[in-house]
Amino acid sequence: MIELYVLLGLMIAGAVIAIEVKNLLSAVIAVGIVGLALSIIFLLLKAPDVALTQIVVEIVAVILLIRATLHREIALKSCGTRPFGAFMGILFLGLAVVAAIVTFNSLAPFGAPLMTVSQFYPMNAITGTGAINVVSSIILDYRAYDTLGEATVLFTAVIGVLTVMRSVGKKKEEDVQENHE
Amino acid sequence: MNAYMPYVLCMILFSIGVYAILAKRNIIKIILGVVIAEYAGNLFLILVAYKAGGRSAIFSETQVILPDSMVDPLPHALVLTSIVIGLATTAFLIALAIRLYGKYGTFDITRMRELRG
Known part of the structure; x- marks a missing residue:
């Protein structure tokens, strides 16, 4: 299942780029990377119906987002970060990830679902x-x-x-x- | 490799989306955060449904396929519904963002404080 990890890493990289890049049009295209990698992951996980729906929905969503950011002066506007929100977000999301890692041990392991x-x-x-x-x-x-x-x-x-x-x-x-x- | 590694990566993706919602000032970035968190939620359900070595939940008329060899079909059906509803909410958020830009001339949420009638 190495390709699953590669695609998940691609999705995380695309998400970080989408959140942190200055140009809004580039951010929207990076979200397109995330969504299309997600549809390939759905195919790998043997969910072809979900993969087809995801491709269609992703393309429509990217078109709508491009429509919202298409103006010349919008796309280049720099987006600031709220410093307090960023600090608290990183703190509590780090705690949430640690708690989730502990919680996942009570789930059925990956590849053996409860049927x-x-x-x-x-x-x-x-x-x-x-x-x-x-x-x-x-x-x-x-x-x-x-x-x-x-x-x-x-x-x-x-x-x-x-x-x-x-x-x-x-x-x-x-x-x-x-x-x- | 740990048996829970895909779940952890999925949780990190969800955290990136929530971070964008909490920390960004640009309304388009907040919408992108919502979209990313929604993708991570859908992905988690499909990951839970996967059975190692399983095949997709489609029978065939020409060969015998045992029901035990299939992945879990119920989360697939629910995620199909969830994806379409996610598109609907995203479209509504984008429409609101376009109207806000037309009214205030900016996507920065900290400059949208004053109400105009």
């Missing part, structure tokens, strides 16, 4: 739903309400974005009445 709950799905996917892809049998049959909720969140977010980005504000009532007269 107590999810043993049911591969056993019954074909006889229960007729789908040969177990993941699609879960998202479209066993947990279809989950997917419905996901679609609801997606449309709510689209409506929110349209509301925030609407260029023309709501007209005042007097103006509307004047226009009618």
Whole structure:
């Protein structure tokens, strides 16, 4: 599994570059490195459906972020750091990483998952739903309400974005009445 | 190598994202931190689901595949949902950032103190 460690190291390097580089456009491209390496990791971990979704989502997210940073004067604006926030962040995140390393010892080791709950799905996917892809049998049959909720969140977010980005504000009532007269 | 090493690297990636949220002043950097932390969360669930030597959770009509040889399919299905919701929240954050830039002319959150009606 050496390639997994190489890709994880690439992701961490890309994340550090994205956070620390001055030029905002370069930072957005570095996040693209992180997301595409993540989709290759998903392929290595035998999750092809997740990898396909990750590629599509990553490209759309990078396009949106480029749209936000495309102006000439925006991209070169230097970004400062809040010194107190940086100090406290490094202190407590270091503590959190140490605590997490201790906590991981109670998890099942990497490569040996607990299958107590999810043993049911591969056993019954074909006889229960007729789908040969177990993941699609879960998202479209066993947990279809989950997917419905996901679609609801997606449309709510689209409506929110349209509301925030609407260029023309709501007209005042007097103006509307004047226009009618 | 330690059996928990991928989890630790994933936790470091998450910490980088949270550090950006806590310490940066530029709102685009904060959004990038949110995105990175979200990727690390998804990656952790997929790492937990991996079975050494396992194969992807797809049966075949031409060859016999035992259910015991598959990786855990349940986190894959939940992470699919989580990725799409992450894109939706990222898009909303970017829309808010663009509007804030149009109103205040800066991405610096310390200069957005005064409210304008």
